Amino acid sequence: DTEVTQTPKHLVMGMTNKKSLKCEQHMGHRAMYWYKQKAKKPPELMFVYSYEKLSINESVPSRFSPECPNSSLLNLHLHALQPEDSALYLCASSQELYRQTAPLHFGNGTRLTVT
Amino acid sequence: ILNVEQSPQSLHVQEGDSTNFTCSFPSSNFYALHWYRWETAKSPEALFVMTLNGDEKKKGRISATLNTKEGYSYLYIKGSQPEDSATYLCAFASGSARQLTFGSGTQLTVLP
Numbered sequence: 001d002t003e004v005t006q007t008p009k010h011l012v013m014g015m016t017n018k019k020s021l022k023c024e025q026h027m028g029h030r031a032m033y034w035y036k037q038k039a040k041k042p043p044e045l046m047f048v049y050s051y052e053k054l055s056i057n058e059s060v061p062s063r064f065s066p067e068c069p070n071s072s073l074l075n076l077h078l079h080a081l082q083p084e085d086s087a088l089y090l091c092a093s094s095q096e097l098y099r100q101t102a103p104l105h106f107g108n109g110t111r112l113t114v115t
Numbered sequence: 116i117l118n119v120e121q122s123p124q125s126l127h128v129q130e131g132d133s134t135n136f137t138c139s140f141p142s143s144n145f146y147a148l149h150w151y152r153w154e155t156a157k158s159p160e161a162l163f164v165m166t167l168n169g170d171e172k173k174k175g176r177i178s179a180t181l182n183t184k185e186g187y188s189y190l191y192i193k194g195s196q197p198e199d200s201a202t203y204l205c206a207f208a209s210g211s212a213r214q215l216t217f218g219s220g221t222q223l224t225v226l227p
Contacts, residue, residue, distance in 0.1 A: 042217035100147045100208035103161030
């Protein structure tokens, strides 16, 4: 069983909808990440939170809005998405942001389809 | 933009065959190299984190080597089994970057 839990597993939304993706970890990790992955492409980093503060935003459009309510939870709020935003959204955590010798722990992902 | 290349993109092997694939990354400013296994409908799982030139890591039938001077890492699977079927991702960390850069992965299918 994965130690990082993502919900929902699948999401279909229209371009005018507002939805949220959720991620939870209880490993005491202080860095949490959102990645976007399209088929046959590498996972692309979107956002990183370190100690509940947004540390990295990889120039992501404002229709994606991250939130870190506490050290165990990470949300991604979606609004007015485009069909090209359809992808697998992966959440991950690690002990600390700059400790790149520690592995990432991933969730199973949310498969998002924008119609 | 850092370039991390994996080859081949996909391969099919017979059960019992041994196989290997490559991850290429920039040879300058190396910090760490990660390998992940990603089975369908599951989450990517860390296999190895490698930091030293010449490093060799092993986990069961899977092993990896690292050459930071020439910028490549090999992943070997000995005696492939159907349960080894997965996408294998590598990810590179440079000394100046704050996050990992992933390759596109090698999709391995082991035929029974």
